[in-house]
Amino acid sequence: MSTGESNVICAEHEKLYKTLDAFIEEVKDKPGVLIEVLHKAQEMFGYLPTEVQSHVAERLNLPESQVYGVVTFYNFFTMKPRGKHQIKICLGTACYVKGAEKVLDRFKEELKVDMEEITEDGNFSLHGVxxxxxxxxxxxxxxxxxxxxxxVTANEIPKILKKYRG
Ligand code: FES
Incomplete structure (x- = not known):
């Protein structure tokens, strides 16, 4: 059964790579092509794991280190998978003073994940901003x-999450 699942994932990924390659063909002579391609790849895969970065590097004829450098430089790129619904909790000073930590703790408890993690069903991920x-x-x-x-109060969180569940 697990082999079947991984075949499905592979077929799905193959399709994504083909679509990405077609996009690269279209834009490869434009200036700033690397950023544009990485945006597209992240939009399609949800994040930029090393195999996607290597693929982009190969197709654009660039060193992998250059692609990695760009991915890690800009904080809108991520190498970690993100949930379908990304929950961003403000941890700035004003929010912190008004109880952001309690809110964060309640989200962690409800979702059974830590910061920057994704729930088992892939529905949510938790981020501090x-x-x-x-x-x-x-x-x-x-x-x-x-x-x-x-x-937001900690007690409201189950109700908020319910809107995004199933
Ligand atoms: S600290 Fe300004 S919105 Fe949270």
């Missing part, structure tokens, strides 16, 4: 790119 620019609403939590929650 710096000031989200809404200190008057502290403590704040952002889920995905636009679901913003202000003045």
């Amino acid at each position: 710096r000031c989200l620019g809404a200190c008057s609403m502290a403590p704040v939590v952002l889920i995905g790119e636009k679901d913003f929650y202000g003045k």
